[in-house]
Amino acid sequence: MKFLDEYRESATATQLARLIRETAHRPWTLMEVCGGQTHTIVKSGLMDLLPSEITLVHGPGCPVCVTPVELIDKSIAIAALPGTIFCSFGDMLRVPGSSKSLLDVKASGADVRIVYSPLDAVKLARAYPSREIVFFAVGFETTAPANAMAVWQAEREGIRNFSVLVAHVLVPPAMEAILASPNCRIHAFLAAGHVCTVMGWEEYEPISQRWHVPIVVTGFEPLDLLEGVQMAVAQLEQGRAEVENQYRRAVRREGNRPAQARIAEVFEVAPRKWRGIGEIPLSGLRLRERYRAFDAEERFPVGVGVVEESSECIAGLVLQGLKKPFECPAFGTRCTPEFPLGAPMVSSEGACAAYYLYGRRPCEGSESELPSAAPSR
Amino acid sequence: MCLAVPGKLVSLIEEEGLNFRRGKVDFGGVLKEVCLAYTPEAAVGDYVLVHVGFSLSVVDQAEAQKIFETLREMEQLEELEGP
Numbered sequence: 389m390k391f392l393d394e395y396r397e398s399a400t401a402t403q404l405a406r407l408i409r410e411t412a413h414r415p416w417t418l419m420e421v422c423g424g425q426t427h428t429i430v431k432s433g434l435m436d437l438l439p440s441e442i443t444l445v446h447g448p449g450c451p452v453c454v455t456p457v458e459l460i461d462k463s464i465a466i467a468a469l470p471g472t473i474f475c476s477f478g479d480m481l482r483v484p485g486s487s488k489s490l491l492d493v494k495a496s497g498a499d500v501r502i503v504y505s506p507l508d509a510v511k512l513a514r515a516y517p518s519r520e521i522v523f524f525a526v527g528f529e530t531t532a533p534a535n536a537m538a539v540w541q542a543e544r545e546g547i548r549n550f551s552v553l554v555a556h557v558l559v560p561p562a563m564e565a566i567l568a569s570p571n572c573r574i575h576a577f578l579a580a581g582h583v584c585t586v587m588g589w590e591e592y593e594p595i596s597q598r599w600h601v602p603i604v605v606t607g608f609e610p611l612d613l614l615e616g617v618q619m620a621v622a623q624l625e626q627g628r629a630e631v632e633n634q635y636r637r638a639v640r641r642e643g644n645r646p647a648q649a650r651i652a653e654v655f656e657v658a659p660r661k662w663r664g665i666g667e668i669p670l671s672g673l674r675l676r677e678r679y680r681a682f683d684a685e686e687r688f689p690v691g692v693g694v695v696e697e698s699s700e701c702i703a704g705l706v707l708q709g710l711k712k713p714f715e716c717p718a719f720g721t722r723c724t725p726e727f728p729l730g731a732p733m734v735s736s737e738g739a740c741a742a743y744y745l746y747g748r749r750p751c752e753g754s755e756s757e758l759p760s761a762a763p764s765r
Numbered sequence: 766m767c768l769a770v771p772g773k774l775v776s777l778i779e780e781e782g783l784n785f786r787r788g789k790v791d792f793g794g795v796l797k798e799v800c801l802a803y804t805p806e807a808a809v810g811d812y813v814l815v816h817v818g819f820s821l822s823v824v825d826q827a828e829a830q831k832i833f834e835t836l837r838e839m840e841q842l843e844e845l846e847g848p
Binding site for chain 1: 771802814818825826836
């Protein structure tokens with residue numbers, strides 16, 4: 389497909405990797421923020437192309453992974469209510485709550501449906517006026533315009549049997565939280581390209597200046613990521629700390645203004661708890677007062693208890709880039725994508741699941757990692 | 766989750782009483798209906814970046830080529846300089 393295939397070419401990747409080797413003279417640790425980028429990096433073995441000076445660590449940018457267990461439990465409790473049709477993107481269904489997943493509750497008879505777009509859930513609400521349609525509004529800034537539009541449209545059309553369970557998170561506060569950690573070892577960020585398609589990169593400029601850290605808005609294909617690494621390393625080597633845009637074909641400085649306006653109309657910034665990290669101030673979105681009638685948490689006051697995370701899981705350290713997935717004793721044994729102990733093993737975009745799926749293990753007797761066969765079960 | 770796929774806008778859907786512009790987008794042979802509310806500038810023939818049924822950005826085709834041009838120039842330069 390055009391604008392995808394050419395960015396996966398091996399010859400060009402090799403050429404870019406050589407350019408990185410020529411640029412990098414000192415050891416640098418870079419974090420890619422988005423889970424989609426993590427997936428590409430691990431799947432295409434990009435880390436093997438990079439010189440030993442460059443370490444890539446994987447950020448918390450998987451909204452599926454960072455949705456708190458309490459909210460998953462809430463979604464399951466709402467889905468189990470008689471007369472409800474619970475709609476979600478496919479990747480939320482397998483996420484384990486404290487005792488089961490949405491897929492489990494579907495298997496025991498609840499009407500849980502996978503939708504491609506939040507507008508499909510609005511369509512269901514029109515088609516089944518006597519049922520309650522609840523949409524699991526999960527995502528980063530990339531997904532917020534779509535979810536905002538669904539609520540806005542339902543309100544405009546006077547659709548009363550539609551509501552959303554909001555689990556929206558924002559990228560810049562999470563980056564700041566990582567930088568503020570006393571153990572932070574990140575020298576530069578590859579910012580999430582599609583988040584910036586919506587938001588632009590103006591809000592990253594103060595972060596880059598305050599922490600003196602290069603931030604490169606980066607795309608999702610192998611060549612995008614290699615070029616992003618090259619641009620970040622060039623900044624580090626030259627002692628610069630700026631926001632640059634690698635993903636020029638899709639991202640403009642100001643982002644998508646109509647999308648931002650719709651988000652701001654429907655949502656407001658609020659504190660949010662991140663699975664594996666904890667609460668980060670002003671790091672999420674909730675419905676504005678005017679749209680509060682569409683809030684599933686208010687419409688269905690289902691009680692769920694506070695949930696303890698597995699004490700063995702080191703998700704918090706992995707999500708902040710302090711540990712690699714294979715440094716966890718449970719990785720690939722007691723914790724697998726089928727039976728995950730924690731957030732990053734949950735979705736294929738989580739760092740642990742990506743390492744598990746594409747067989748990334750440390751190379752014996754060496755600091756660097758080489759791919760090996762997927763662990764057998 | 767933040768997956769967005771570029772596809773070619775092949776036609777606009779004009780209907781009465783619609784809340785926003787929509788179009789048919791071709792993803793390597795698969796046609797999908799996409800909401801164009803956030804990219805009002807998108808015209809038939811443009812490539813748009815689509816996430817959960819919404820076009821978020823029109824692909825800048827000139828920018829898309831730049832990395833390949835830069836790398837080609839570097840290669841030519843190296844050939845001129847010799848080993």
